[in-house]
Amino acid sequence: MSAAPVKILVIDGEAAIRRLLRTGFSTQGYEIIDAPNGRAAIELLAQKPDLITLDLDLPDIPGFELLKVIRMRAETIPIVVLSGRDDGASKVQAFDLGADDYVTKPFGMDEFFARVRVALRHQLHAHGERSIFRVNDLSVDLVRRIVKVGQRDVNLSPKEYDLLRVLVQHAGQALTREFLLGKLWSSFTDAQYLRVYVRHLRQKIEVDPERPQYVLTEAGVGYRLRAPAPIARETQTHT
Known part of the structure; x- marks a missing residue:
């Protein structure tokens, strides 16, 4: 049994994706908080999530702009972009702005969970910690x-x-x-x-x-x- 489960902030404009990730992450033992738009996501940063998944197509704040804001306020939180954009330019821009990984929709849940675990391990290693x-x-x-x-x-x-x-x-x-x-x-x-x-x-x-x-x-x-x-x-x- 785990203590103080890893907290993941899911930022996605699609309610179906938020429900899917909430269900999937919960079965993995993670604690989930979610936001349907950028403004709600910025408020939820105060809850100090351990990892963020970020949709680039949000109804209020452009995804890249939100990525900049998150990186300025939380330099070390791993960010996994989850987007329907599969063009190389979007991927490059996301990585340049501080994303740790980029997953395109539609996506496989098992691979996505594996990428989340890798991002969390990389954060630990960056701070000199063993996973x-x-x-x-x-x-x-x-x-x-x-x-x-x-x-x-x-x-x-x-x-x-x-x-x-x-x-x-x-x-x-x-x-x-x-x-x-x-x-x-x-x-x-x-x-x-x-x-x-x-x-x-x-x-x-x-x-x-x-x-x-x-x-x-x-x-x-x-x-x-x-x-x-x-x-x-x-x-x-x-x-």
């Missing part, structure tokens, strides 16, 4: 936001997942309580909140929460997520 983090039996799929210990699915609350993701991003590093509080809460919060979420997270991913092997306490500093062991290189013997 899947593994250490011992713990695995964190940062694209699908799925956490497992061995074969067991771990159901985390959104805040628990956010804490784990920050630890994953800095695996092996001791993170101060102040740093974690600043990452997880926009306003001042007592360190007791952090201790509560650390305890909850340990109860869900540790075999023995009293003797954690993943989320480790750094005395006088804060917390550290155990880093994966380095891959041993084979040595060759030359005769």
Whole structure:
């Protein structure tokens, strides 16, 4: 079971396409918000989607103009253009304005979902993150936001997942309580909140929460997520 599902903003002037994508993405475990025009889409950017699909033929704002606006306001959000225009000039212009991929209508759902996953992985790699983090039996799929210990699915609350993701991003590093509080809460919060979420997270991913092997306490500093062991290189013997 995933925590804090990936949020996708679907911008499309065709109600049938919005319904199709809402149904399809929902079966993949994504959270969907949609907009029938550019103005509604700009308002929904405040909800901080993880990825945007963009139709170029909207009733109010030209698609390329909206693409410019989105890129100015959200530089790193992956954008997959979904358009009936299949000419090379439109594709080139979309990529030049910051689109991450371009899919023409009509389209196959399986291929489209695969392209969405690729765009999400590329975003992680651009920020120096692995799409899947593994250490011992713990695995964190940062694209699908799925956490497992061995074969067991771990159901985390959104805040628990956010804490784990920050630890994953800095695996092996001791993170101060102040740093974690600043990452997880926009306003001042007592360190007791952090201790509560650390305890909850340990109860869900540790075999023995009293003797954690993943989320480790750094005395006088804060917390550290155990880093994966380095891959041993084979040595060759030359005769």
